[in-house]
Amino acid sequence: xxxxxxxxxxxxxxxxxxxxxxxxxxxxxxxxxxxxxxxxxxxxxxxxxxxxxxxxxxxxxxxxxxxxxxxxxxxxxxxxxxxxxxxxxxxxxxxxxxxxxxxxxxxxxxxxxxxxxxxxxxxx
Amino acid sequence: xxxxxxxxxxxxxxxxxxxxxxxxxxxxxxxxxxxxxxxxxxxxxxxxxxxxxxxxxxxxxxxxxxxxxxxxxxxxxxxxxxxxxxxxxxxxxxxxxxxxxxxxxxxxxxxxxxxxxxxxxxxxxxxxxxxxxxxxxxxxxxxxxxxxxxxxxxxxxxxxxxxxxxxxxxxxxxxxxxxxxxxxxxxxxxxxxxxxxxxxxxxxxxxxxxxxxxxxxxxxxxxxxxxxxxxxxxxxxxxxxxxxxxxxxxxxxxxxxxxxxxxxxxxxxxxxxxxxxxxxxxxxxxxxxxxxxxxxxxxxxxxxxxxxxxxxxxxxxxxxxxxxxxxxxxxxxxxxxxxxxxxxxxxxxxxxxxxxxxxxxxxxxxxxxxxxxxxxxxxxxxxxxxxxxxxxxxxxxxxxxxxxxxxxxxxxxxxxxxxxxxxxxxxxxxxxxxxxxxxxxxxxxxxxxxxxxxxxxxxxxxxxxxxxxxxxxxxxxxxxxxxxxxxxxxxxxxxxxxxxxxxxxxxxxxxxxxxxxxxxxxxxxxxxxxxxxxxxxxxxxxxxxxxxxxxxxxxxxxxxxxxxxxxxxxxxxx
Numbered sequence: 001x002x003x004x005x006x007x008x009x010x011x012x013x014x015x016x017x018x019x020x021x022x023x024x025x026x027x028x029x030x031x032x033x034x035x036x037x038x039x040x041x042x043x044x045x046x047x048x049x050x051x052x053x054x055x056x057x058x059x060x061x062x063x064x065x066x067x068x069x070x071x072x073x074x075x076x077x078x079x080x081x082x083x084x085x086x087x088x089x090x091x092x093x094x095x096x097x098x099x100x101x102x103x104x105x106x107x108x109x110x111x112x113x114x115x116x117x118x119x120x121x122x123x124x
Numbered sequence: 125x126x127x128x129x130x131x132x133x134x135x136x137x138x139x140x141x142x143x144x145x146x147x148x149x150x151x152x153x154x155x156x157x158x159x160x161x162x163x164x165x166x167x168x169x170x171x172x173x174x175x176x177x178x179x180x181x182x183x184x185x186x187x188x189x190x191x192x193x194x195x196x197x198x199x200x201x202x203x204x205x206x207x208x209x210x211x212x213x214x215x216x217x218x219x220x221x222x223x224x225x226x227x228x229x230x231x232x233x234x235x236x237x238x239x240x241x242x243x244x245x246x247x248x249x250x251x252x253x254x255x256x257x258x259x260x261x262x263x264x265x266x267x268x269x270x271x272x273x274x275x276x277x278x279x280x281x282x283x284x285x286x287x288x289x290x291x292x293x294x295x296x297x298x299x300x301x302x303x304x305x306x307x308x309x310x311x312x313x314x315x316x317x318x319x320x321x322x323x324x325x326x327x328x329x330x331x332x333x334x335x336x337x338x339x340x341x342x343x344x345x346x347x348x349x350x351x352x353x354x355x356x357x358x359x360x361x362x363x364x365x366x367x368x369x370x371x372x373x374x375x376x377x378x379x380x381x382x383x384x385x386x387x388x389x390x391x392x393x394x395x396x397x398x399x400x401x402x403x404x405x406x407x408x409x410x411x412x413x414x415x416x417x418x419x420x421x422x423x424x425x426x427x428x429x430x431x432x433x434x435x436x437x438x439x440x441x442x443x444x445x446x447x448x449x450x451x452x453x454x455x456x457x458x459x460x461x462x463x464x465x466x467x468x469x470x471x472x473x474x475x476x477x478x479x480x481x482x483x484x485x486x487x488x489x490x491x492x493x494x495x496x497x498x499x500x501x502x503x504x505x506x507x508x509x510x511x512x513x514x515x516x517x518x519x520x521x522x523x524x525x526x527x528x529x530x531x532x533x534x535x536x537x538x539x540x541x542x543x544x545x546x547x548x549x550x551x552x553x554x555x556x557x558x559x560x561x562x563x564x565x566x567x568x569x570x571x572x573x574x575x576x577x578x579x580x581x582x583x584x585x586x587x588x589x590x591x592x593x594x595x596x597x598x599x600x601x602x603x604x605x606x607x608x609x610x611x612x613x614x615x616x617x618x619x620x621x622x623x624x625x626x627x628x629x630x631x632x633x634x635x636x637x638x639x640x641x642x643x644x645x646x647x648x649x650x651x652x653x654x655x656x657x658x659x660x661x662x663x664x665x666x667x668x669x670x671x672x673x674x675x676x677x678x679x680x681x682x683x684x685x686x687x688x689x690x691x692x693x694x695x696x697x698x
Contacts, residue, residue, distance in 0.1 A: 007487055013494035020501050078486025081538060099486045100493035100531050 001045035001110070003027045004034040004060070005076075006052040010099075014047075017103060023110075031055025031063075038069055044117055045110060048093075050077035050084060058084070061091040072113040076101060148459060153452045161444040168436050176429045180422065187418040191392060192381040195414075199379040199394030199407045202337050202345065206398050206405055209330060213251075213308050214291060216242060217321050221312045228264070228316040230256045235267035242323075250326045252305060257283075257320040268324065286311050286320055293401040296327055296347075296355040296364055303328060304364045306355075331356040331364075334405070342413035348372070349402045360386070360408070372404060383411070467646075468670065471663060474648050482534035489530050496523045536664070548587050548696055553618050553628060554579045556590065560597045561616075564605065571610045580619035586626055586694045592668050593692075599665045600630050600688045607634030607686060624694055631687040637680040645678065673697030 001018075005011040006029055015025040026041060028034035031052055038046070046064075050057040061073060075088050078099040085096045094113050097106065220226055220238050235254050242251045253268020261278030277283040286292035292309045299305035309322040334356050337345040346358035348368045354361060361368045370384055372395055379396040392414065394407035412419065500520045503510050510516060554577075561568070561575060568575060604614055615631040637645060637652075644650045648663040669676040673693045680686040 007491065010487065010491045010494055013491065013498050017494065017498050017501050020505050078490060079483045098531075098535060099490035100527055101490070103497050 001025055001047065002034060002037055002041070002043040002071075003047050004029075004031070004052075004057075005047075005049035006030060007049070021107065031057075031060045034060055035063055035067075038064065038071060039067070042069070043071055045113055046071050046073045047076050047106075048073050050075060050088075051079045058087055058091065061088060061093060065091055072117055074106075074109055074113060076106070148452070148456055153448055156451070157444055157448040160448060161440055164444065165437060165440050168440070169433055172429070172432060172436070176425060180425060183421060183425075184418065187415060187421075191409075191414045191418075195381050195392050195394045195407065195409055196379050198337065199381065199396050199405065202334070202394075202407060203379055203396030203398060203405050205333070206330070206347070206403065209333075210293060210308070210398065210401055213323070213325060214310060216245075217308065217310050217323060218312070221310075221314065221321060226256060226321060227314045228256070228258060228319045230265040232265050232267060235265045239267040250329070252299070252324040252326050255322045257309075257322055259287075259318050264319070270324075282307070282309065283320075289400075291400055293403075295349045295353070295402050298365065299324060304331070304356075327356060327364075335359075337407060340413075342410035344406075344408045346406055347398070347403045348406055350404065355403055358406075360388070368406070370406065370408075372406070471646065471648065471667065475663075475667070478648060479538055482538050485530065485534055489527055489534070493524065493527045493531075496520050496527065500524070547589050547591070549590060550585050551588055551590055551593065552585045553583065553626065553692075556593055557597060557616055557618070557628065560594055560601060563598065564601060567605060568614075571605075573605065573608060573611070574613045576613065576615045578615070578617040580617075583618050583620050583626055584694050586692055587696050588672050588692060592672065596665050596668050596690065597628070597630070599661050600690070603661065604630055604632035604634065604686070604688075607636075608632050609634070621691060626692050626694055628690045628692070629687055630690070631685060633685040636682040636684055636686055637678070638682050642678060642680060646676070 001023060003011050003015050003018075003025055004027075008029060011027050011029070015027050018025045026037060026043065028037050031054055034046070034048070037043075048057045048060060055063075057075060057077065064071060064073065072094045073088075073092070075085075075093050075096045076099060077084075077097075088096055094116065095109050097109065220242070225234060225238055235256065239251055239254045242254070253266065253270060253272075255263055255268070255272060256265040257277060258264050261276050261280075261283050263272050263275045263277070266272050282292050282294060286309045290311045292307070294307040294309075296304045296306045304327045305324050306327060307322060307324050309320050311318060311320050334345050334347060337343075344359045344361070346361070346368070347355040349355055352368050352370075352372065354364055354366045354368050357363045358366075358368065361370075369386060370391075370393060372393075373380070373382060375397050377397070379394055381392055381394050384391050384393050388410070390411035392409045392411060394405075394409075396405040397403075398405060500517065503513060503517060503520075557577070561577075567573075601614070601616075608614065613633050615629070617629045617631075619627055619629075621627045641650075641652060646662050646666040650663070666676050669690060669692075673696075675689075675691040677689045677691075678686065679689070
């Protein structure tokens with residue numbers, strides 16, 4: 001999976017914790033970086049922040065849609081309200097979580113996303 | 125809404141959310157009322173008074189002039205009549221002299237014959253006697269009832285006068301048979317020298333003639349002499365030789381009319397000095413008689429003026445009071461609106477500030493969360509043992525707990541600032557409130573709190589957001605529970621305010637809110653219980669109610685209890 005957030009400290013620590021839980025994690029610190037990595041690595045899951053300098057999370061979502069990337073996106077943000085949530089979900093985000101998030105809740109959400117992915121793949 | 129306030133009797137009634145505003149002081153409105161009332165009264169009554177005064181004056185002068193006119197004519201005519209009478213007598217005397225029948229050499233028989241012929245030819249103003257007096261003042265001949273032969277008038281005043289002026293008429297005196305007479309004497313040049321022909325005349329008929337002028341009961345006519353002694357009988361002032369109390373102006377040639385007052389009232393007095401005689405003709409008319417029409421008119425004018433003034437004052441008083449009352453009500457309403465707007469603005473900006481802060485804090489908070497979590501992971505997920513492992517974990521857990529607490533606050537703040545959509549549906553408030561009470565039923569029974577539920581029959585259902593209303597009432601009732609002691613009483617009443625508004629009252633008998641706090645309880649972060657809660661509950665509730673188009677107010681008295689009033693529109697706000 002791909003973690004995208006411009007807060008290095010946050011995203012590095014989270015990736016360490018996920019690795020300790022046996023997930024394979026890559027990180028990106030900006031929108032363009034995220035898109036490049038997505039095109040390269042084709043991750044199953046993306047944990048995406050909203051507020052980033054340059055390209056923000058919504059735009060990334062849009063681009064992913066355009067490129068028809070097959071990836072489930074979980075928004076994880078400290079900003080944003082109902083409008084942003086609606087916009088994200090309209091663009092196909094799987095879930096919308098607020099920071100700071102409990103690691104247990106995050107892992108649960110990830111599991112559900114994987115399940116959906118697998119279900120989607122097997123029905124094809 | 126409070127009942128309309130009479131600005132003249134305003135009493136300050138403090139309510140929960142109205143500050144003491146000096147620009148709404150009752151003194152100001154009393155002043156305004158006074159100014160308005162006095163200026164309108166002045167502007168209406170003053171011209172009225174002036175106009176009435178002018179009219180009064182004009183009418184009075186006109187009517188007076190009209191009244192004087194006939195009196196002047198009458199007096200003038202009477203004057204001429206009297207003068208003519210006297211002239212007639214004088215002419216008669218001169219005639220008998222020029223006839224040659226009377227000379228200085230006279231004899232009594234001849235004089236008697238003359239007297240007789242005078243008496244028969246001039247039927248009025250009878251000649252009583254005739255006498256001839258020579259230049260030295262000695263009575264030469266005499267015809268008449270008195271014994272005057274041989275008398276001398278040398279030193280007497282009248283003698284000097286007749287010699288000087290050629291004619292003399294005397295004052296009236298009581299003469300023959302005690303009836304009033306006067307003397308008329310003429311000086312003539314005759315064969316043998318100058319002599320004086322003197323006659324006494326009875327005034328009876330003259331007096332009668334004069335009296336007929338003043339025939340009406342309100343009039344009087346008489347003669348007086350220059351010293352004010354009556355020369356003919358007056359109906360009002362006495363008989364001949366009595367004193368007439370009226371003061372008379374000095375000699376003028378024609379007739380004049382003046383006004384005097386005697387003991388019966390006001391009079392018009394016509395005065396005419398009779399030429400060549402000591403007489404003054406007086407004609408009096410009572411003002412009340414001749415000016416009767418004026419007096420009625422005047423009374424009517426004054427009554428009309430009086431009634432008008434009273435009516436004007438009454439109308440001005442009530443209209444001004446009403447108007448000032450309305451102005452005051454409008455000012456109060458406006459002040460309230462401003463206050464509310466100000467308040468809402470303040471809350472809004474605090475809300476925005478809080479939201480901004482919350483957003484900024486979430487990121488560092490997330491970092492703390494992850495770092496602490498990582499520490500925990502390192503300890504729990506590794507195979508090694510750490511010294512003091514339990515203590516370390518406990519410390520990390522307390523860090524995580526604090527992060528959670530912060531996160532609750534920021535989430536709540538963001539919830540407060542969020543523009544949440546309102547999902548409208550038709551709601552029966554009684555059902556909704558019973559639902560909410562259901563959530564708290566356990567606590568109520570456990571703490572023995574009585575809940576009384578009152579609903580007006582004509583309360584309509586409303587269109588609003590169910591979830592948010594639940595939040596609102598949950599919060600308010602929770603607060604009420606917190607304020608009450610065990611065994612307390614909660615009263616919930618629902619009713620219609622007007623065609624478009626419904627109100628829910630939540631009244632508890634708890635500790636109450638002090639007045640200085642009442643204005644601040646809806647402010648974010650304001651709390652009287654430091655350490656418990658976030659102080660956000662009521663501000664969020666206030667925000668929700670405002671957003672739903674309603675109104676949240678509070679009334680409270682320390683020691684007695686608190687009443688929250690939630691007003692909601694029956695249909696979607698436009």
